[in-house]
Amino acid sequence: MALIVHIIFFKTKMFWKVTTARTLQSLVKNTSSFIVFGSFAVGGFFFARFVTAYLLHDVHIGLFLFHRFISMMLFVFFLAINLGNMVVSFSTMFRSPEVNFLLTSPVSHLNIFIIKFLDNFFYSSGTLFLAGLSVLLGYGSYFGLPWYFYLFAMFGVLVPFMFLAGCVAVIVLLVLLKLAEKVSFKGLLALLVVFYSIQIVLYFTVTSPVHLVQEVMKYYPNVNVYFGYLDPPLTKVLPNYWAAQILLFFVAGKFTVVAGYWVMLLLTSIAAFIFMIAVGDALYYSGWLTSLTLRFFSSRSGSAKSPVFSFEKRSRFEPQAEVLLKKEFWQFVREPSQWIHFAIMLVLVIVFLSSISTLDLKLESPPLRAAIFLVLLTFNAFLMTSIALRFAFPMMSLEGTAFWTLRSAPVHVRSVYWIKFFILLLPLIVLSLCTAVVSGIPYRMFPMLMRLSISVMVLAMVCLASLNFGLGTYFSNYTEKNPIRIASSQGATLTFLLSLIYLVFIISILFVPLELFFRAVYLSERFHSGTLLAATAALVAVTVAASFAAHVMGVRSLRRDF
Amino acid sequence: MVFKNEEEMIVLKNLTKKFGSFTAVDDLSLEIPDGEFFGFLGPNGAGKTTTIKMMTGLFAPTSGSVTVNGFDIQKQPLEAKSTFGYIPDQPFLYDKLTGREFLYYIGGLFKMPKETIRREIDKLVDHFEIGDWVDKRSEDYSQGMRQRITIAAAFVHSPRTIIIDEPMVGLDPRSARIVKDSLKQKSKEGAAIFMSTHNMEIVEELCDRIGIIKDGKLIFLDTKENLHHHKSKFDGKLESVFLELTK
Numbered sequence: 001m002a003l004i005v006h007i008i009f010f011k012t013k014m015f016w017k018v019t020t021a022r023t024l025q026s027l028v029k030n031t032s033s034f035i036v037f038g039s040f041a042v043g044g045f046f047f048a049r050f051v052t053a054y055l056l057h058d059v060h061i062g063l064f065l066f067h068r069f070i071s072m073m074l075f076v077f078f079l080a081i082n083l084g085n086m087v088v089s090f091s092t093m094f095r096s097p098e099v100n101f102l103l104t105s106p107v108s109h110l111n112i113f114i115i116k117f118l119d120n121f122f123y124s125s126g127t128l129f130l131a132g133l134s135v136l137l138g139y140g141s142y143f144g145l146p147w148y149f150y151l152f153a154m155f156g157v158l159v160p161f162m163f164l165a166g167c168v169a170v171i172v173l174l175v176l177l178k179l180a181e182k183v184s185f186k187g188l189l190a191l192l193v194v195f196y197s198i199q200i201v202l203y204f205t206v207t208s209p210v211h212l213v214q215e216v217m218k219y220y221p222n223v224n225v226y227f228g229y230l231d232p233p234l235t236k237v238l239p240n241y242w243a244a245q246i247l248l249f250f251v252a253g254k255f256t257v258v259a260g261y262w263v264m265l266l267l268t269s270i271a272a273f274i275f276m277i278a279v280g281d282a283l284y285y286s287g288w289l290t291s292l293t294l295r296f297f298s299s300r301s302g303s304a305k306s307p308v309f310s311f312e313k314r315s316r317f318e319p320q321a322e323v324l325l326k327k328e329f330w331q332f333v334r335e336p337s338q339w340i341h342f343a344i345m346l347v348l349v350i351v352f353l354s355s356i357s358t359l360d361l362k363l364e365s366p367p368l369r370a371a372i373f374l375v376l377l378t379f380n381a382f383l384m385t386s387i388a389l390r391f392a393f394p395m396m397s398l399e400g401t402a403f404w405t406l407r408s409a410p411v412h413v414r415s416v417y418w419i420k421f422f423i424l425l426l427p428l429i430v431l432s433l434c435t436a437v438v439s440g441i442p443y444r445m446f447p448m449l450m451r452l453s454i455s456v457m458v459l460a461m462v463c464l465a466s467l468n469f470g471l472g473t474y475f476s477n478y479t480e481k482n483p484i485r486i487a488s489s490q491g492a493t494l495t496f497l498l499s500l501i502y503l504v505f506i507i508s509i510l511f512v513p514l515e516l517f518f519r520a521v522y523l524s525e526r527f528h529s530g531t532l533l534a535a536t537a538a539l540v541a542v543t544v545a546a547s548f549a550a551h552v553m554g555v556r557s558l559r560r561d562f
Numbered sequence: 563m564v565f566k567n568e569e570e571m572i573v574l575k576n577l578t579k580k581f582g583s584f585t586a587v588d589d590l591s592l593e594i595p596d597g598e599f600f601g602f603l604g605p606n607g608a609g610k611t612t613t614i615k616m617m618t619g620l621f622a623p624t625s626g627s628v629t630v631n632g633f634d635i636q637k638q639p640l641e642a643k644s645t646f647g648y649i650p651d652q653p654f655l656y657d658k659l660t661g662r663e664f665l666y667y668i669g670g671l672f673k674m675p676k677e678t679i680r681r682e683i684d685k686l687v688d689h690f691e692i693g694d695w696v697d698k699r700s701e702d703y704s705q706g707m708r709q710r711i712t713i714a715a716a717f718v719h720s721p722r723t724i725i726i727d728e729p730m731v732g733l734d735p736r737s738a739r740i741v742k743d744s745l746k747q748k749s750k751e752g753a754a755i756f757m758s759t760h761n762m763e764i765v766e767e768l769c770d771r772i773g774i775i776k777d778g779k780l781i782f783l784d785t786k787e788n789l790h791h792h793k794s795k796f797d798g799k800l801e802s803v804f805l806e807l808t809k
Contacts, residue, residue, distance in 0.1 A: 334699070410672060411640070562621070
């Protein structure tokens with residue numbers, strides 16, 4: 001234990017020194033980070049408060065239904081933390097040079113395992129804590145909850161909930177590596193993707209949100225009653241359900257029920273941690289050895305077999321563009337952490353799209369129609385934001401220490417920048433177009449909305465890709481080889497928050513024209529297309545300005561000393 | 563490739579690099595003509611790598627200029643860079659590419675025709691005894707193999723000037739011999755070679771002229787012949803001259 005504290009003390013000291021270095025650059029960076037993080041927290045607070053007030057006061061969906069929506073969001077949140085931790089843990093626990101070093105020192109592998117788990121969990125969860133706190137503040141302030149609610153909800157509910165997701169992720173990872181000694185690792189990963197996809201589909205089939213809304217709305221306006229009998233038994237054993245119940249019963253003032261769910265959540269988290277330590281003790285070192293073998297085999301698969309992307313084959317491209325294109329391609333497909341993560345994200349997009357394409361919206365309320373259209377659009381954009389952050393942000397940094405080859409070669413770094421950007425933009429645009437078309441299916445009777453959805457998604461994708469690539473270049477770290485760590489760095493977090501601000505801007509600028517449009521359709525009021533045109537023009541202007549600024553920062557930063 | 567008809571292949575004029583208040587290279591001026599093998603010596607932190615990084619365009623000088631084969635590295639970077647080959651102090655490669663792919667990649671950046679690249683790669687693989695390793699990914703390479711690929715990459719476009727930072731790091735004696743012979747041959751063919759190193763034996767064996775830098779300033783500059791005169795003042799070793807000058 002003393003050894004763990006000793007190592008964590010020095011790691012914290014090092015982190016503190018890096019983040020509080022007394023230089024002008026550090027001061028500017030920290031001040032701007034503080035402003036963006038602060039704005040984000042304030043924005044999160046007002047957004048959560050607005051959504052809570054809107055759904056409970058304006059749309060009047062009732063406390064029960066509202067907390068069931070929270071439960072569903074927490075389910076997705078749990079899986080996101082779970083998958084994120086699994087991917088990050090693979091890199092930090094098995095591929096980190098620090099682990100190689102610690103294994104040569106008199107530190108037991110169990111201590112290394114615990115240190116890396118804690119390091120990983122707190123490093124990658126900082127922004128989520130901030131987001132959680134601001135949302136809880138917004139939620140709590142609507143209900144006028146006392147100060148101790150926030151402390152309790154943050155440290156008593158949110159932290160154990162996230163901790164549980166992290167522990168489960170590491171247990172699954174260790175078991176996977178154990179199985180990988182005997183079964184093909186690629187096969188296991190495919191199984192994992194199928195397993196998680198089934199979980200999502202099963203959860204939403206069992207909970208059936210549309211059915212739930214219809215059942216509760218039968219009792220409108222008496223919707224504040226507790227409809228516990230509508231909860232499928234399967235969902236009651238899930239931590240997201242417990243967390244949502246804690247919030248619901250805290251608001252209702254039934255603290256004995258709160259205590260019951262809280263104890264359940266806390267004990268499960270502690271049990272998961274103890275179980276994870278036991279599994280780590282048994283499997284971590286052998287898993288580390290397996291990961292070496294995996295690396296050995298993955299790197300033995302030789303040179304380019306595909307005739308299309310072979311370096312030896314001539315192409316119609318200009319030589320410099322050609323070799324850059326091929327290099328990017330091979331670096332991506334030969335790095336398992338890149339394509340595996342991409343495949344997982346792609347599966348999530350497909351699951352999401354297949355769910356919403358069959359959505360049957362029977363709501364007549366224009367504001368609710370507008371809200372759902374925007375929610376779908378925003379969720380699409382949010383998925384694209386996550387993909388852009390994960391793949392566009394680290395793209396320049398992944399040149400790594402070999403970047404000297406480009407900087408000392410007769411090639412404009414500006415050209416390199418744009419070639420890399422377009423290599424990235426093309427697949428992202430295709431992906432965003434697919435999501436826009438599929439998510440427009442529930443609104444297929446309105447061609448204008450389909451056109452709007454496509455235009456907004458393309459614009460958003462250009463902006464998100466530009467922000468992530470431009471700022472990823474500006475904050476480039478050529479010494480970090482792990483793309484996941486690059487995508488969770490301070491610069492990446494800042495970029496993510498800017499992307500979220502951009503998404504909030506999209507929602508706020510489109511809400512009024514869309515509500516007017518649905519009023520015109522359902523209530524036969526007049527609709528002036530000028531409002532929608534003005535909103536789109538503002539969106540184009542912001543997109544162009546933000547993209548331009550990000551690219552200027554990116555290109556200029558490439559002239560820095562290497 | 564078209565070169566400007568200049569006798570001095572590398573010209574450093576009042577070159578200065580400051581990092582905040584710290585001056586890493588201080589008003590350095592040097593001229594290296596056609597066919598000269600120049601040895602650049604100095605203790606750790608003297609400014610050798612900083613100088614080389616400014617010569618190759620990796621650092622922008624605070625003031626002064628670098629001209630390579632008649633092209634200013636800041637004003638005509640593409641023209642200048644197309645004329646030299648650079649071997650860095652650390653042989654960083656793209657881990658996921660094989661040696662052969664890396665060499666094709668470098669050839670493409672220098673806009674060489676595929677057929678010429680293929681011919682050069684075959685020649686270099688043979689010359690540097692890279693063998694089957696050329697088709698394995700560089701993440702599997704030893705330090706020495708990485709160094710061989712890096713040197714081959716610097717030679718692939720037949721540069722007229724070679725800039726090297728610590729060329730023998732990680733090389734076994736046989737590989738070191740091959741590299742030394744290759745550099746000597748290039749120099750005989752008329753290429754200017756600028757080499758930074760800590761290895762006194764290599765300097766004595768290969769270099770025509772030697773410069774010693776300390777605290778960013780050039781404190782010694784003379785030919786190998788005149789160096790013998792300096793050496794005789796001590797115990798006949800270049801190492802002693804170096805230690806005395808950099809004391």
